[in-house]
Amino acid sequence: MNPYVLSILLMGLGLGTTVTFASSHWLLAWMGLEMNTLAILPLMAQHHHPRAVEATTKYFLIQSAAAATILFASSTNAWLSGQWDIQHITHPLPTVMITLALSLKLGLAPLHAWLPEVIQGLDLTTGLILSTWQKLAPFALLVQIFPDTPLLITSLGLISMVAGGWGGLNHTQLRKILAYSSVAHLGWMMVVMQFSTSLTALALLMYVIMTASAFLTFKLLKSTSMNNLAMSWAKAPSITALMPLVLLSLGGLPPLSGFLPKWLIIQELTKQELGLVATFAALSALLSLFFYLRMCYCLTFTSSPNNLVGTTPWRLETKQVSLPLAISTSLSILLLPISPAVLSLTLPLF
Amino acid sequence: MTLTHYAFSSSYFMSFLGLIFYRKHLLSALLCLEAMMLILFISLCLWGLILASTVFSAGPMILLAFSACEASAGLALLVAMARTHGTDRLKNLSLLQC
Amino acid sequence: MVYMTYLLLIGLVLGLAAVASNPSPYFAALGLVTVAGMSCGILVGYGGSFLSLILFLIYLGGMLVVFAYSAALASEPYPEGWGSWPVSTLMLVYVLLVVCVSVFFSGGWFEGSWVTVDEFSEFTLFRGDSGGVALMYSSGGGVLMLGGWVLLLTLFVVLELTRGLSRGTLRAV
Numbered sequence: 001m002n003p004y005v006l007s008i009l010l011m012g013l014g015l016g017t018t019v020t021f022a023s024s025h026w027l028l029a030w031m032g033l034e035m036n037t038l039a040i041l042p043l044m045a046q047h048h049h050p051r052a053v054e055a056t057t058k059y060f061l062i063q064s065a066a067a068a069t070i071l072f073a074s075s076t077n078a079w080l081s082g083q084w085d086i087q088h089i090t091h092p093l094p095t096v097m098i099t100l101a102l103s104l105k106l107g108l109a110p111l112h113a114w115l116p117e118v119i120q121g122l123d124l125t126t127g128l129i130l131s132t133w134q135k136l137a138p139f140a141l142l143v144q145i146f147p148d149t150p151l152l153i154t155s156l157g158l159i160s161m162v163a164g165g166w167g168g169l170n171h172t173q174l175r176k177i178l179a180y181s182s183v184a185h186l187g188w189m190m191v192v193m194q195f196s197t198s199l200t201a202l203a204l205l206m207y208v209i210m211t212a213s214a215f216l217t218f219k220l221l222k223s224t225s226m227n228n229l230a231m232s233w234a235k236a237p238s239i240t241a242l243m244p245l246v247l248l249s250l251g252g253l254p255p256l257s258g259f260l261p262k263w264l265i266i267q268e269l270t271k272q273e274l275g276l277v278a279t280f281a282a283l284s285a286l287l288s289l290f291f292y293l294r295m296c297y298c299l300t301f302t303s304s305p306n307n308l309v310g311t312t313p314w315r316l317e318t319k320q321v322s323l324p325l326a327i328s329t330s331l332s333i334l335l336l337p338i339s340p341a342v343l344s345l346t347l348p349l350f
Numbered sequence: 351m352t353l354t355h356y357a358f359s360s361s362y363f364m365s366f367l368g369l370i371f372y373r374k375h376l377l378s379a380l381l382c383l384e385a386m387m388l389i390l391f392i393s394l395c396l397w398g399l400i401l402a403s404t405v406f407s408a409g410p411m412i413l414l415a416f417s418a419c420e421a422s423a424g425l426a427l428l429v430a431m432a433r434t435h436g437t438d439r440l441k442n443l444s445l446l447q448c
Numbered sequence: 449m450v451y452m453t454y455l456l457l458i459g460l461v462l463g464l465a466a467v468a469s470n471p472s473p474y475f476a477a478l479g480l481v482t483v484a485g486m487s488c489g490i491l492v493g494y495g496g497s498f499l500s501l502i503l504f505l506i507y508l509g510g511m512l513v514v515f516a517y518s519a520a521l522a523s524e525p526y527p528e529g530w531g532s533w534p535v536s537t538l539m540l541v542y543v544l545l546v547v548c549v550s551v552f553f554s555g556g557w558f559e560g561s562w563v564t565v566d567e568f569s570e571f572t573l574f575r576g577d578s579g580g581v582a583l584m585y586s587s588g589g590g591v592l593m594l595g596g597w598v599l600l601l602t603l604f605v606v607l608e609l610t611r612g613l614s615r616g617t618l619r620a621v
Contacts, residue, residue: 005604012601019594027394027409028591034416035598038423042608045427050434054443056609057427061379064420065369068386071413072362075393079355082401117446351553354490357457360546361464361483367542368468377473377519385467385480391503392487399494399577407580408588410499414506415595419602426609432521 001046012039013133020137025084026074029141030067033105036137037063043126044118055121059130062114066104070141073097089145099147099156105138107179108156108186109163116167116179124224127175128215131182132208139189139204143197153194158280160187165287172226174218177291181250182211184288191281192265195272201346203261206335210250210258213328217243220320229295230304234311236318239325244296245333251292252285257335260342354396362389376431376438380424387417453493459486461546469539472527473519484508498578 012035020032037060045056077094078084089095100111107115119127147153164184168177185207193200217239218224221232233240249258262285269278335342351359369382391410398406428438435442463486466479484507491500530536584592 001608005608008601008604009608012597015597027412031412031416031591031594031598034420035594035601038419038598038601038605041423041427042605045430045609048430048434048611051445053427053430053434054445057376057431057443058446060424060427061369061383064383064424065366065386068383068390069366071390072386072393075390075397076359078397079393080351120446353454354457356550356553357461360549361461364461364464364468364542364546368470372470374470375473377521378470378476381467381473381476381480382470385464385483388480388483388487388503388507389464392490395491395496395499395503395577396494398580399491399496399499402576404576404580405583405587407496407499407577408584408591411502411581411584412591412595414502416598418506418510419598422602422606423609426606428521429610438521 001042005042009039009043012036013129017133017137021140024086026071026078026086027084029086030071030074033067033070033137034064036134037067040126040129040134043129044122046126047123051121052123055118058114059118062118063105066101069101069104070098073101086141086144087146089147092149095145095147095149096152098145099142099149099152102138102142103156103190106135106142106186107183108190109160109183112160112163112167112183115183116176119175119179120173122175124175124215124219127178128212128219131178131211131215135182135186135204139200143193143200146194146197150194153190154277157187157190157193158277158284160184160190161281161284162187162287165284165290168288168291171291174224174226174229174295177295178211178214181288181292182207184284185211185250187284188261188265188281191277192268195268198343198347199261199264199268202343203265205342205346206257206261206332209328209335210246210332213246213325213332214250216325216328217246220318220322220325226295226298227304229298230302231306231310232299233303234306235313237314239329240299242329242333244300246329247292247296247299249332251289253289255336256333258332260336260339264339264343358389358392358396362386362393365389373440376428376440379440380421380428383424384417384421387413387420391417449493453490456486456489456493460490462543465539465542465546466530468542469530469535471529471532471535472524474527475529477516477519481508496577498581502581 016032016035016037016039018032019035020029023029023032041056041060044059045052073094074084074089076097077089077091080091080094081088083090089098104111119130122130161184164180164182164187167183168180171177171180185203189200189203189207192203220239221228221235223229223232232243245256249256252258252262262282266278266282269275269281365382365385369379369386372379372382391413394406394410394413398404398409431438460483463479463483467476467483470476471479484503488500488504491497491503528535530539
């Protein structure tokens, strides 16, 4: 792709999310969402092979239908109450419609079926943008409307956790597994949203960091399926040693930074006397942990049969930029000891 | 809920259902999407007209520009899909299933 | 005028049912033309003649020409009109659904006048809505810039999406 066109598209992505962040009027928020959708389409289809075009078409249909539903629900709210402000969604009908449309945009279960298929058709960089940057604008809207429907929000969150854990179990394609892990993480954010939005922001931040390091590592190793992972020790030994830690951090094991949001969310749920929900959430994390452990196993404990030449690529110098990978990997492993600082980073957001 | 509000709300839901339950041509799905945008245009216009809010009349125009953008992106996807898949049947979009 | 608006609303719902019941793309485009015409009439009935004109020009002049072009791309030898039974059944189901649901909402229809007072008619020399649209060029300048930027962005999006790398023809039939 031409670098000028690429820069225009990336500016469109940035501008769309910024407009949605800055807006208080639903029409402006909708404009930002549309700009996001339009700007990422050529990035998704940049290789023009059938899988990419299919993923782009599915993504376009889903996103524009969801955005139109958001605008329709807000215009219904305007008809019923005369308000266009994002924070003045009072009538229950538009609230439910907007919540469902935003969860379709985000890929929350039971509206998540498009996400694994779309991510499977993309290359890893675009998949990274899709599963991190594109989630920010809908999440900002969802936090701002602060939906007053606890049953809907909690059930969306719980179903997402279970569906994300369950869906990824038997897959061998890394991008699908990462998509399901994204669904599960979004479920954690949803469950705690009505009690503490700063914890939601914290979970979103940690999710973005960990997903970025996972995608960037797979991009460095050029692997998109479990089989390719078995050869990664021959490509980059040090990142192969660190990658299981990142994966376990995604799974939420204690000494790593992925434990931080899960810990705080379960603590908050317990404080609200929602013991059953907290137990359910903690148990459903085990489902996700299973496939992260499977990836770790393929990554570190197996070695596929190989000739001598195949074991030498680590001697070659890689051409890829490794600074973002280094930063995100160390952040996604080491953040737990400074958790008060991280928490105070997200507290003033709301 | 007035009669007008009910009429275009039900039309919106009809075209949304048409978009969801349809499995044959991509072009028809795009037409349903376009019908949804048309309903949104009417809804925004009538809101401004009924409340006599002159300032809001610019909103539907912007909406129209954005929906034109969306329609053209959809048609570009139609052409790209005709290139790669040779057809615009939605049933052909099954490479990524598993 | 009330009677006219009533007829136009019914036409709107029926036209949308015709589009949503998914006949072949030609017929769906025809249905969309009908819906656009009906909504122009409704907007005129509510006193928004300028917005109605814009809708008419954009939809019938621009967008549907494009759709007619691409209906040619997606053409099929035996098109399915509203006469064929799956389409007509679906349309009947949609219309019945709308009628049934209307029972729940019809209570509020007759509480107030649903025809607007039309305060805009003697607003200034021109109608109020055209004055409102003109505000887009003064106080709504930022939004106008955003709209222009998106149109530019869409140009690049369409060019990048439809760029055929080494696959020459549009369709290999």
